[in-house]
Amino acid sequence: RTRMTRLLVTGGAGFIGSNFVHYVVENTDHTVTVLDALTYAGNRESLAGLPENRVEFVHGDITDAELVDRLTAEADAVVHYAAESHNDNSLHSPRPFLDTNIVGTYTLLEAARRHERRFHHISTDEVYGDLELDDPQRFTEQTPYNPSSPYSSTKAGSDLLVRAWVRSFGVQATISNCSNNYGPYQHVEKFIPRQITNVIRGIRPKLYGAGENVRDWIHANDHSSALRTELGWTPEYADFESGLAATIQWYRDNEAWWAPSKDATEAFYATKGQ
Ligand code: NAD
Ligand code: TDX
Numbered sequence: 001r002t003r004m005t006r007l008l009v010t011g012g013a014g015f016i017g018s019n020f021v022h023y024v025v026e027n028t029d030h031t032v033t034v035l036d037a038l039t040y041a042g043n044r045e046s047l048a049g050l051p052e053n054r055v056e057f058v059h060g061d062i063t064d065a066e067l068v069d070r071l072t073a074e075a076d077a078v079v080h081y082a083a084e085s086h087n088d089n090s091l092h093s094p095r096p097f098l099d100t101n102i103v104g105t106y107t108l109l110e111a112a113r114r115h116e117r118r119f120h121h122i123s124t125d126e127v128y129g130d131l132e133l134d135d136p137q138r139f140t141e142q143t144p145y146n147p148s149s150p151y152s153s154t155k156a157g158s159d160l161l162v163r164a165w166v167r168s169f170g171v172q173a174t175i176s177n178c179s180n181n182y183g184p185y186q187h188v189e190k191f192i193p194r195q196i197t198n199v200i201r202g203i204r205p206k207l208y209g210a211g212e213n214v215r216d217w218i219h220a221n222d223h224s225s226a227l228r229t230e231l232g233w234t235p236e237y238a239d240f241e242s243g244l245a246a247t248i249q250w251y252r253d254n255e256a257w258w259a260p261s262k263d264a265t266e267a268f269y270a271t272k273g274q
């Protein structure tokens with residue numbers, strides 16, 4: 001256990017952010033302020049049951065400079081998850097991706113700079129583009145950025161802002177570029193929960209194209225605890241099959257959590273022929 005710290009967690013009512021807040025409450029003495037706009041992807045219920053003396057919820061937007069400034073000043077460190085996160089949505093309506101991912105990250109960086117706060121930026125491996133199926137190469141920190149979608153290009157842009165604020169202004173920041181996460185509290189628009197909840201509802205799973213896309217999956221809890229080379233971290237959910245089985249069980253046990261967004265998500269996909 002480490003010294004007690006107050007963390008400002010943006011996007012803490014989303015999938016990975018809420019898993020992180022649960023993880024912090026269970027494994028540290030830190031207190032958490034969640035800043036979340038509760039977009040379609042945010043869900044207050046993902047934080048249900050957490051002790052009020054450890055987790056404060058603030059409903060607000062990361063592009064609100066005044067609010068971000070105050071909350072950053074009150075925190076010891078900022079962990080930044082808030083984003084528009086769905087590639088499919090970015091193809092239909094890119095504008096919110098620019099506002100949240102670029103302007104929102106800029107707003108947080110300026111506050112971290114002003115108040116000299118440690119800043120961790122959650123990004124994605126999709127900034128590196130894609131690999132051929134038989135490509136012997138894997139992405140490293142040195143791989144050039146080559147994003148494909150409006151989503152990944154705004155994440156790449158936000159990463160470059162973080163790098164520039166480190167170089168230009170000495171902000172103490174780190175970036176993680178994680179692969180696909182799975183686990184509880186993931187929105188039913190995403191691949192794994194969409195197929196689990198389709199099967200529960202008796203709908204055929206939907207595979208895009210010929211189903212040849214490949215993803216690297218990491219359990220959200222392992223994302224919360226990770227940094228392998230320097231810290232000697234190893235994943236707890238090393239066996240994908242049992243991690244997936246536990247995730248399927250979670251969706252079976254928590255239909256009340258996902259049912260309210262299921263019909264709207266499928267109705268939207270149907271309008272796009274997906
Ligand atoms: P998510 O869509 O489930 O959650 C995003 C959260 O951010 C929601 O609670 C939403 O309400 C909030 N939010 C959105 N816009 C906001 C704004 N303007 N102000 C305040 N809050 C706002 O996303 P996720 O899958 O949990 O992803 C979290 C982060 O991890 C993102 O930065 C994403 O790019 C990154 N990431 C995700 C994955 C993955 O597999 N899901 C993999 C690698 C990296
Ligand atoms: O119904 C589907 N059928 C299907 O074949 C859906 C929803 C997706 N897919 C495919 C598309 C992708 O190849 O499955 C793969 C995974 O799709 P998503 O779950 O939408 O995730 P992806 O586009 O890979 O992006 C995710 O990982 C990287 C997160 O949503 C991003 O936030 C993260 O940066």
